[in-house]
Amino acid sequence: MKISKNSLAGFSLALICMLFLPFLLRAEEAREYIAIRKQGAGRIAVVLDRTAAKSGKESEWARSIDGTIRSGLDFTGIFNLLPAPMNMRSMPGGPLNFGALNSVGAEIYTGGTMTKQSGQVNLNMEVYDALSGKQLMKKQYSGAETQLRSMGLRFCVDLVELLTGNKCLLFGSKISFVSTKSGFKEIYMCDFDGQNVVQLTNTRSISLTPAVSPDGNYIAWTDYTSGRPDLYIRNLATKATASVGKPGVSIDPSWRNGSNELATTLSFEGDQEIYLVRPNGTISRRLTFSRGIDVSPSFSPDGSKMAFVSQRSGMPQIFVQDLQGGAARRLTFSGNYNTQPSWSPGGDKIVYSSLQKNGEINIFIVNADGSGLLQLTRGARDNESPSWSPDGRMIAFMSNRQGRKKLFVMNADGSNQRALFQMDGDQQQPSWSIVR
Amino acid sequence: MKHTLPGIVGAAMIVLAGCSSKSAVSTADQTGAGTGSDTGSGANAGTVAGPVLGDIFYGFDSSAVSTESQEQLKQNAAWMQSHAAQAVTIEGHCDERGTDEYNIALGERRANSAKEYLVTLGISSTKLSTVSYGEERPFDPGHNEEAWAKNRRAHFLTK
Numbered sequence: 001m002k003i004s005k006n007s008l009a010g011f012s013l014a015l016i017c018m019l020f021l022p023f024l025l026r027a028e029e030a031r032e033y034i035a036i037r038k039q040g041a042g043r044i045a046v047v048l049d050r051t052a053a054k055s056g057k058e059s060e061w062a063r064s065i066d067g068t069i070r071s072g073l074d075f076t077g078i079f080n081l082l083p084a085p086m087n088m089r090s091m092p093g094g095p096l097n098f099g100a101l102n103s104v105g106a107e108i109y110t111g112g113t114m115t116k117q118s119g120q121v122n123l124n125m126e127v128y129d130a131l132s133g134k135q136l137m138k139k140q141y142s143g144a145e146t147q148l149r150s151m152g153l154r155f156c157v158d159l160v161e162l163l164t165g166n167k168c169l170l171f172g173s174k175i176s177f178v179s180t181k182s183g184f185k186e187i188y189m190c191d192f193d194g195q196n197v198v199q200l201t202n203t204r205s206i207s208l209t210p211a212v213s214p215d216g217n218y219i220a221w222t223d224y225t226s227g228r229p230d231l232y233i234r235n236l237a238t239k240a241t242a243s244v245g246k247p248g249v250s251i252d253p254s255w256r257n258g259s260n261e262l263a264t265t266l267s268f269e270g271d272q273e274i275y276l277v278r279p280n281g282t283i284s285r286r287l288t289f290s291r292g293i294d295v296s297p298s299f300s301p302d303g304s305k306m307a308f309v310s311q312r313s314g315m316p317q318i319f320v321q322d323l324q325g326g327a328a329r330r331l332t333f334s335g336n337y338n339t340q341p342s343w344s345p346g347g348d349k350i351v352y353s354s355l356q357k358n359g360e361i362n363i364f365i366v367n368a369d370g371s372g373l374l375q376l377t378r379g380a381r382d383n384e385s386p387s388w389s390p391d392g393r394m395i396a397f398m399s400n401r402q403g404r405k406k407l408f409v410m411n412a413d414g415s416n417q418r419a420l421f422q423m424d425g426d427q428q429q430p431s432w433s434i435v436r
Numbered sequence: 437m438k439h440t441l442p443g444i445v446g447a448a449m450i451v452l453a454g455c456s457s458k459s460a461v462s463t464a465d466q467t468g469a470g471t472g473s474d475t476g477s478g479a480n481a482g483t484v485a486g487p488v489l490g491d492i493f494y495g496f497d498s499s500a501v502s503t504e505s506q507e508q509l510k511q512n513a514a515w516m517q518s519h520a521a522q523a524v525t526i527e528g529h530c531d532e533r534g535t536d537e538y539n540i541a542l543g544e545r546r547a548n549s550a551k552e553y554l555v556t557l558g559i560s561s562t563k564l565s566t567v568s569y570g571e572e573r574p575f576d577p578g579h580n581e582e583a584w585a586k587n588r589r590a591h592f593l594t595k
Contacts, residue, residue, distance in 0.1 A: 185572075206569075206572050208536065208537075208540075208572075209536075209537060222540075227567065228567045228568075229540055229567075229568065248544065249540055249541065249544050249568055251537055251540050251541065252537040252540075265537075265541060267541075267544055272541040272544065272545070293538065293541040293542065293545065295537055295538055295541050296535075296537050296538065309537075309538060315497060316497070316534075316538055337497070337534060339534070339535040339537070339538050340535050340537070353535060355533060355534055355535075359533070361533075361535070384535055384536075385535075385536075428536070429536065
């Protein structure tokens with residue numbers, strides 16, 4: 001590995017910055033680290049040190065922060081968290097022994113201190129390249145005692161962005177979903193990792209298919225409070241709620257990226273067709289015109305194309321249509337029952353569920369041009385409703401592999417499939433989004 | 437084949453016991469008309485006056501009305517013609533296979549196909565309303581073909 005030498009002038013400048021700025025990101029070193037990493041791929045081996053603290057109260061906070069950071073980094077699936085080697089420091093509080101870190105395979109060391117100052121909690125974190133011994137980042141996170149989780153997650157965002165060079169959208173994201181916890185299907189929302197579950201509807205009917213707008217301001221869903229499946233659109237801040245209020249069904253909304261409109265299936269004209277609808281519940285325009293069911297729209301990141309399910313070729317298959325016009329192109333040819341498309345945030349992939357001959361429903365991923373089909377779940381009963389994390393690294397889905405319907409997450413390549421959290425009742429129809 | 441499902445009648449009545457504003461009887465057992473109310477639970481016996489509108493059943497991913505279903509719909513139409521003031525809601529249901537959203541659309545097509553057939557038999561469309569429950573309200577909670585066959589249905593409710 002190449003180790004570049006800092007000039008004395010550069011070092012002095014860095015020292016001055018360190019004295020005056022709470023946040024120091026050593027951009028050059030970080031870029032160099034990322035460039036070297038790319039040749040290797042694999043998970044980034046990190047030693048996450050215990051946060052140092054003096055008193056009992058501060059130690060308690062430090063352990064809480066450590067838990068948040070550890071589970072946050074672990075959740076991303078891009079880190080391999082190594083236990084700290086015994087001889088990491090020659091004495092408590094002494095300098096880091098990078099040789100010891102290297103000997104356990106660590107690429108990155110991170111650790112910090114927790115202090116209290118006039119009622120405020122200060123977390124000072126440092127990140128080192130364990131191979132070169134260079135400091136990559138030094139930053140202070142401050143907040144109230146009640147904000148420990150958000151402080152820990154802010155550090156996770158910075159670390160992911162530092163080491164991957166990509167914007168980290170994961171830790172501020174939310175998953176909306178349907179749960180029968182109350183005895184009725186209602187809409188709930190939780191943090192990316194299943195924490196902080198909040199019940200959003202109390203319809204005591206059947207509430208289904210939540211979808212949050214790209215700007216994070218609205219949530220749309222379908223429920224039966226009117227006696228039939230109608231679509232509701234709620235401003236998350238003001239709680240003002242509009243409905244479509246058309247005869248027939250109004251189901252399965254999906255927001256169009258780059259616009260303030262959603263697409264949903266309506267049947268007031270007789271056939272189940274997809275329409276664009278405004279947040280006030282009025283119809284903007286009709287998008288599909290084929291006889292039979294058209295349902296479950298999902299848009300490309302730029303909003304120019306729509307994947308959707310259509311019965312036009314007999315059994316349900318996924319089609320892609322350009323919103324500027326032109327014929328819909330059939331995307332899926334393998335399998336007789338392909339539904340629930342979800343277009344990746346990167347734009348290159350579409351994930352969907354397929355009812356297979358053996359009776360299982362499994363999740364598949366295909367390139368947006370129809371090539372490169374891969375099966376992501378298998379041999380684990382039904383796996384449905386795939387939804388991308390906003391950063392495109394992960395997919396949330398519903399699985400009944402353990403009996404009841406529960407929410408799961410996996411990496412986008414199908415690895416690391418695990419339950420998101422434990423909650424009473426069934427959970428289904430996860431929808432992952434950024435919420436302001 | 438008659439859709440004579442003795443186990444279902446009792447189960448239907450249990451469902452009805454929790455449904456105060458609507459009455460309904462499943463099965464197509466016309467020879468035993470009134471069977472539904474005979475086997476009904478005491479809690480609901482007073483409100484079920486014996487209208488027998490039998491369910492009709494569908495093939496997988498289909499909303500086509502089969503020959504058997506046409507027979508049942510003719511019997512349902514006959515009852516409706518003799519109770520001309522009675523409005524009827526047709527519920528469309530699906531089995532648990534397939535996916536939730538698609539099944540709500542499919543359930544609506546099933547309810548609509550039953551409605552359209554009744555209209556061709558002379559029933560006024562103004563007396564008929566439809567609602568799709570997709571796979572949300574399975575009649576039989578089982579996870580096998582026997583249960584699925586019972587769940588792919590149009591169900592008729594008098595108001």
